[in-house]
Amino acid sequence: MxxxxxxxxxxxxxxxxxxxxxxxxxxxxxxxxxxxxxxxxxxxxxxxxxxxxxxxxxxxxxxxxxxxxxxxxxxxxxxxxxxxxxxxxxxxxxxxxxSQDKQRRDKEAAAKRRIELIDLPEKLRRVKLADLDMADDRKQALFEVGAFLQAYQSNPHAKGLYLSGDFGVGKTYILAGLANRVAEMGGRVIFLHMPTFIAGLSSHFGDNSLQTEIQRLAACDVLILDDIGAETLSPWSRDDVLGVILQARMDNDLPTFFSSNFDMKALESHFSATKNADDPVKAARLMQRVRYLAKEVVVYGNNRRLP
Known part of the structure; x- marks a missing residue:
């Protein structure tokens, strides 16, 4: 040649x-x-x-x-x-x-499309677990999140977490970091603000879309209910909306996460006292589903929202 x-x-x-x-x-x-x-x-x-x-x-x-x-x-x-x-x-x-840069950007865009935020700020899409402060008061929560993510790689039915703690300690941001990582792994996540969601249930009455919404929340890969316990419940919204969603997720072992200012015991009291009645039996039944779906982890620390 x-x-x-x-x-x-x-x-x-x-x-x-x-x-x-x-x-x-x-x-x-x-x-x-x-x-x-x-x-x-x-x-x-x-x-x-x-x-x-x-x-x-x-x-x-x-x-x-x-x-x-x-x-x-x-x-x-x-x-x-x-x-x-x-x-x-x-x-x-x-x-x-x-190019590698385009592949990275395409992957990030695809991951963002797999997260649905309901009544939560768009900035949560940018939260990365690696960027969160690893202070001692939140190490346990971040460790549990890491353990879930490791398990989720091989088990899409891994048990979720219930993050309890005072106002502003970072519970929502920790769950946002988790949501973004799950989306990067290919999971579809619905992340909603419970008080606003419950308050807006009546908006579904006009077009009969409530059942469809309940089914979406019941069946998504990962569901995150933020600030549960801050909503005002009626017996109907407790039993026929939240109860139905959690029952379906329990039946199918679907990962479910919660954040709350209440610990689980206090949340049960909240569920008991609705606007029209006090029903500890139904509250206990609902909490049985929460406990089945999630492990409680306390997030400590100061209020990070304050200057």
Whole structure:
């Protein structure tokens, strides 16, 4: 086989003539620098030298030239994609593959689409567990979150968590970090603010969409109920909405998370005293579902919302 350098020189002359360029020594040297001396091109030709001939390199020069122009160009043929040389039979072809940066951005966008926030701020989509303060007062909660995520990789029915603690200690942010990580792993998450959700139930009456909403919450991969215990419940919203959702999730062992200013014992008292009645039996039944679905972990610390 002829030396690679000789084949490249012949191919450069042919490409210049085809494009109507003045083939001076200066233009030839410029093209050589762009294509023939390019380390990636030379590495490709060396790797495939047993498959190449002078004629096939000549016929493939357009691909080589495009590759050199595009690989480091800011004016990409396809934004976010990088050129890649490959053997296409006896010729050299060019194809475009998403860059690592584009793959990362696409992956992040796909993960965000797998999280549905209901009555919660959009900024929670940007929370990363790795960025959270690992203060001693929240280490146990973060450890339990990490343990869940490790288990969830192989078990989509891993038990959830019930984060209790004072106002502003970071319970919602910890669960936001968990939600984003689950979404990155491919899980679909619904993360809702319980008081606002319960207060807005009447908005579903006009279009009869409540049953559909209950089914969505009952069946999603991971459900997070934020600030449970701060809502004002009626016997109906407790038993026929929240109770139905939690029963379905318990029956199917679906990961469910809660945050609350109440510990589980205090939450049971809250469930007992609805607007119209005091029913400790139904409250105990509902708490049985909560305890089945989630392990209680106390988050300590100062109110981070205060200056």
């Amino acid at each position: 002829r030396a690679i350098g000789d084949m490249l020189s012949d191919a450069a002359k042919a490409a210049a003539a085809k494009n109507g360029q003045d083939f001076s020594a200066e233009s030839f040297e410029k093209m050589k620098k762009q294509v023939f001396a390019d380390p990636d091109v030379r590495a490709f030709l060396t790797a495939h030298q047993d498959q190449l001939t002078k004629e096939s390199v000549d016929a493939s020069f357009a691909s080589l030239y495009e590759y050199c122009r595009q690989k480091d160009s800011h004016d990409k043929v396809i934004s976010g994609y990088l050129p890649q040389l490959f053997m296409e039979g006896p010729l050299i072809g060019i194809r475009y593959q998403a």
